[in-house]
Amino acid sequence: MNQENSSSYPKYKQIIDFMKEKIARGEWPIGSKIPSQRKLAAMFDVNRSTVITALEELTADGLIEGKMGKGTIVINNTWTLLATTPPDWNVHVKSGMHRPSQAMVQDINESEFNSNLIQLSKGELSPDIFPKNKMKYAVEKVAENIEVLGYEEPKGYFPLRKELSAYMKTMGIESSPDSILIVSGALQALQLISIGLLQKNSSVLLEKPSYLYSLHVFQSAGMKLKGLSMDEEGIKVTAIKRAGPQEGQAILYTNPCFHNPTGTLMSQKRRYDLLKECEEHQLPIIEDDLYRELWLNKQPPPLPLKALDKNGHVLYVSSLSKTLSPGLRIGWIVGPEPVIERLADIKMQTDYGSSSLSQRVAAEWFENGLYQQHMETVRTELRTRRKVMLNALETYAGDVATWTNPEGGFFIWVHIQPSISMKSLYSRALKRGILLNSGSIYAQETGSYLRLSYAYASLPDIDRSIKILAELIRELQV
Numbered sequence: 467m468n469q470e471n472s473s474s475y476p477k478y479k480q481i482i483d484f485m486k487e488k489i490a491r492g493e494w495p496i497g498s499k500i501p502s503q504r505k506l507a508a509m510f511d512v513n514r515s516t517v518i519t520a521l522e523e524l525t526a527d528g529l530i531e532g533k534m535g536k537g538t539i540v541i542n543n544t545w546t547l548l549a550t551t552p553p554d555w556n557v558h559v560k561s562g563m564h565r566p567s568q569a570m571v572q573d574i575n576e577s578e579f580n581s582n583l584i585q586l587s588k589g590e591l592s593p594d595i596f597p598k599n600k601m602k603y604a605v606e607k608v609a610e611n612i613e614v615l616g617y618e619e620p621k622g623y624f625p626l627r628k629e630l631s632a633y634m635k636t637m638g639i640e641s642s643p644d645s646i647l648i649v650s651g652a653l654q655a656l657q658l659i660s661i662g663l664l665q666k667n668s669s670v671l672l673e674k675p676s677y678l679y680s681l682h683v684f685q686s687a688g689m690k691l692k693g694l695s696m697d698e699e700g701i702k703v704t705a706i707k708r709a710g711p712q713e714g715q716a717i718l719y720t721n722p723c724f725h726n727p728t729g730t731l732m733s734q735k736r737r738y739d740l741l742k743e744c745e746e747h748q749l750p751i752i753e754d755d756l757y758r759e760l761w762l763n764k765q766p767p768p769l770p771l772k773a774l775d776k777n778g779h780v781l782y783v784s785s786l787s788k789t790l791s792p793g794l795r796i797g798w799i800v801g802p803e804p805v806i807e808r809l810a811d812i813k814m815q816t817d818y819g820s821s822s823l824s825q826r827v828a829a830e831w832f833e834n835g836l837y838q839q840h841m842e843t844v845r846t847e848l849r850t851r852r853k854v855m856l857n858a859l860e861t862y863a864g865d866v867a868t869w870t871n872p873e874g875g876f877f878i879w880v881h882i883q884p885s886i887s888m889k890s891l892y893s894r895a896l897k898r899g900i901l902l903n904s905g906s907i908y909a910q911e912t913g914s915y916l917r918l919s920y921a922y923a924s925l926p927d928i929d930r931s932i933k934i935l936a937e938l939i940r941e942l943q944v
Contacts (some may be wrong), residue, residue, distance in 0.1 A: 469561055471906070474855045475518050477510055477512045477837055478516050478517075478519040478520040478523075479520075480510060480514075481506060481510055481512075481516070481520035482523055482524060483741040483742050484510075484659070485520070485529075485530075486524070486526060486529070487499065489529055489540055489543045490543060491783070493538065494540050494542075494544060495543075495723055495894070496540050496541060496542065497539060497540065497541075497793070498522075498539070498694050499536065499537045499538065499539055500538050500539070500540060500576045501538070502507045502537065503517045503518065503521070506520075507621060509572050511737055513533070513610065514696050514858065515722070520537065520789070521845065527542070528541070528542050530703060535902070541720075543867060544751065545796055546859035549905075551823040560691060562884035563931065565651075568906065569906055570906075570907055571680050571938075574587055574901065574903065574907075577896070577901050578901065580901075581645075581704060582899060583688075583896070583900065583901045584899055584900045584930070585901050585919070585922045585923055585932055586900060586901060586902055586903075586919055586922075586923060586928075586929045587753060587901045587902055587903040587917075588901075588921065588922040589726065589788065589876050589877070589919060589921070590788070590792060590876075590922055590924070591788070591789075591844065591921050591922070592851075592921060592922045592924070594849075594924070595843070595844060595845075595847050596791065596874075597790075597836075597840050598845070599769075600836050600840060601713050601838075601879075602648055602826075603836075603871070604827050604830040604831055604836060605815045605827055606701045607830050607834075608823070608827050608847035609828045610901075611873050612826070615822045615823060616771040616822065617619065617818055617819055617822070618648075618807070618819045618820075618822055618825060620807075620811065620813070620814045620819070621643075621644070621646065621647050621648065621806065621807075621810045621811040622646070622647060622648025622649075622729065622798075622819065622820060622825060623648065623822065623826060623829060623885075624643060625717070625829045626648060626825045626826070626828055626829040626832075627644075627646045627648065627798075627831070628643045628833065629631035629829050629832035629833055630643075630646055630798055631643050632832075632857065633741050633832055633837075634782075634800065637758070637768065637769075637773060638768060638769045638770065638773030639770060639771060639772045639773050639782065640773075641782075641800045644802050644806070645801060645802065645806055646798055646799070646800055646801055646806065647798060647799045647801075647806045647809050647810050647813065648796065648797075648798055648819075648820050648825060648899055649785075649797045649798060649799060649813065650795040650796070650797065650817065650820045650821075651785050651787055651792070651795050651796070651797045651818060652754060652756055652783050652784065652785045652787065652797045653681070653683065654797065654813075655685050655785075655797055655798075655799045656678075656683050656684070656719075656814075657676065657687075658799075658809045658812050658813055659717075659752060659781065659799075660683060660684050660689060661687050661812065662808055662809050662812045663805065663808070663809075664687065664689060664715055664717060665673050665690035665715050666687070666689075667688055667689070667690065667937075668688075668690070668712075668715035668716060668717065668811040669689070669690050669692050669712040669715070669717075670684045670689050670690065670691050670692065670710075670716075670717055670718075670719055671689075671692050671698075671706065671709060671716060671717070671719070671749070672691060672692070672694065672716045672718070672719040672720065673693070673694060673696050673701055673720060673721065673911075674693025674694060674695065674696070674747065674909055675693075675727055675905060675908035675909050675910040675915075676692070676719075676725075676726075676727075676729065676908060676909065677690065677721070677727060677908060678719065678723070678905040679907065679908050679909035680908060684868075692712075694706065694709065694727070694907060696730060698730065699728055699730075699732060699735075699736040699899075700720070700725070700731075700732030700733065700736045700737075700740070701720055701732070701736070702723055703736070703739045703743045704751070705742055705875055706718070706740075706744070706747065707743070709773070716749055717749065717750045717751070717752060718744055718750070718751045718752070719751075719752045719754065720751065720752070720754065720771070720820075720862060721754045721756070721757075722737065722752060722753065722754075722755070722770070722771065723755055723757050723758040723761075723766050723770075723874070723875070724758075724760060724761075724766075724872060724873070724874040724875025724876075724877075725875075726756075726757070726875070726876075726877060726917075727875075727877055727879055727905070727908050728870060728879040729870050729872030729873075729874075729875050729877050729878065730870075731766055731767075731872075731873050731874065732767070733767065734768075734769065735769060737769065737770075737771050737774060737892065740771070741771055741774050741775065743778070744779065745777065745779055745821055750779060750780075750781065750785040751771060751779060751780045751781065752780075752781050752783060752919050753770060753771045753772055753780050753781065753782050753783065754783050754784075755782060755783065755784045756783075756784055757768055757788055757875040757876070758770070758784070758876060759844075760788065760789065760791050760844065760848060760874045760875050760876070761845070761873065761874040762845055762848055762849050762852060762872075762873060762874045763873045763874070764842060764873070766873075766874065770886070772800060776926055778801070778802040778805075780801075781799060781800070781801040782799065782800040782801065783797065783799055784797060784798060785797030786828060786831075787840060788876070789835070789837075789844065790831065794824045794827065794828060794877055795820060795821060795824060796820065796821075796824050796828045814863040837922070840903075844865075848876075848920070848921065850925070851920040851921065851925065851928065852878075852920050853877060854920070854925050854928050854929060855918065855920040855928050855932065856869075856871060856878070856931065857928045857929075858932035859878070861932075861933075862932050862935075862936035862937075863880075863932060863935065863936040863939070865905075866882060866883065866936060866943065867880050867881060867882045867883060867942060868880075868881045868883065868938075869881065875906060876920065876921040877917050877918065877919055877920075878917075878918045878920065879905075879915065879916075879917060880915065880916040880917075881913060881914070881915055881940055882913075882915070882916065883909075883914075884943065885913055885914045886939060886942040886943055887907055887912050887942060888905070888914050888915075888916075889904075890903040891904075891914075891916075891935075891938055891942060892943055893899045894938050894941075894942075895934070895935060895938060898934050898938070900931045900934060900935065900937075902916055902918075903916065903917040903919075904916060904917075905917065917937075
């Protein structure tokens with residue numbers, strides 16, 4: 467038995483060997499920041515004192531060094547003693563064009579794969595809702611008829627675009643297959659728009675708060691985000707006027723159906739007024755309609771902005787990630803044909819098209835009516851989950867918070883009163899096995915807010931976690 471595999475081999479030695487190996491292989495190059503003590507303790511299932519012992523020995527060996535405000539950094543490796551100085555990859559990492567996510571967002575992204583945590587952060591359907599039998603049927607149907615899996619045409623698999631054209635007609639959007647581009651999720655749609663249609667230093671006007679503040683898809687392409695205030699009907703049209711003329715190009719991004727993170731549903735009148743205002747200012751619109759099918763009380767306003775658009779003013783974006791499966795990586799953009807052709811060309815340069823197999827499976831879901839059947843089941847499940855979370859909030863947190871009662875989507879927007887340290891709440895909740903999304907990652911700059919998802923966690927976990935959260939909030943208010 468290897469020493470490392472022996473139960474008698476000290477844990478701190480295992481940590482040292484692990485880190486030395488990472489450094490020696492160049493996986494942790496000079497200048498890189500090593501994982502935090504908390505993460506290392508979790509990885510090796512030890513307390514932090516064991517981690518500290520390992521770090522002290524590595525520091526004595528001259529491999530790592532703690533730097534004020536930067537954490538613990540790799541400062542040496544065996545190659546620096548035996549050969550020429552290796553490249554400083556840390557310089558390249560920091561100089562890349564794409565900006566990194568916020569530290570808290572990175573932490574949340576990692577923690578969302580920890581099955582031991584109650585996931586109140588995930589904007590994703592529970593595995594319990596995944597339609598396993600229907601998906602097997604769709605995949606088997608595709609397999610029966612498959613002959614070859616090559617690259618698709620630039621705009622995507624034609625039968626899928628044809629099905630989507632018919633599907634969107636049911637919501638008032640007239641779009642031929644030629645005006646549809648298949649993409650690998652809605653996020654890729656935004657990336658293509660940012661690099662294919664906008665100049666550097668363009669302005670992106672959007673709701674504040676907004677999910678896009680937690681990402682850097684536009685900022686990494688050199689765009690400036692400008693927040694617009696909201697009310698219970700969506701973006702305030704007057705906020706566009708107050709924003710005034712923008713330098714260079716500008717575009718408006720909006721999430722009108724069950725807005726992420728607030729759950730707001732834009733009224734039909736506001737949609738008319740918003741489109742009219744944007745047309746007058748020659749301000750193109752990106753309509754992110756990912757949550758439209760997740761209505762729970764009643765169908766949302768029957769006309770998306772794109773359905774009201776008679777002049778090709780709106781780019782419509784949606785996907786199957788929130789309603790069916792994020793693993794399919796299937797989304798789409800609807801817009802004027804010259805725009806779609808431009809974006810299709812860039813997508814071909816980027817990845818030569820979305821998964822051919824996934825596109826065929828998606829087409830099967832629409833062609834055989836499986837998708838709408840599935841959505842009826844999803845709505846039933848989400849109604850139950852929303853009710854459990856709202857009841858839990860009323861029972862345990864009625865004296866410390868207020869919240870929205872969303873008509874659809876995944877999220878309840880919670881306002882904690884009075885204000886507390888959200889960083890402390892996040893940390894304490896994590897120690898109790900609960901993962902949260904603080905309002906701060908959506909640029910909610912005033913007050914204490916949480917975005918709670920009822921879509922993923924089990925019903926007992928939803929109730930238990932809200933009870934624990936209420937207790938933690940009271941502790942922090944003292």
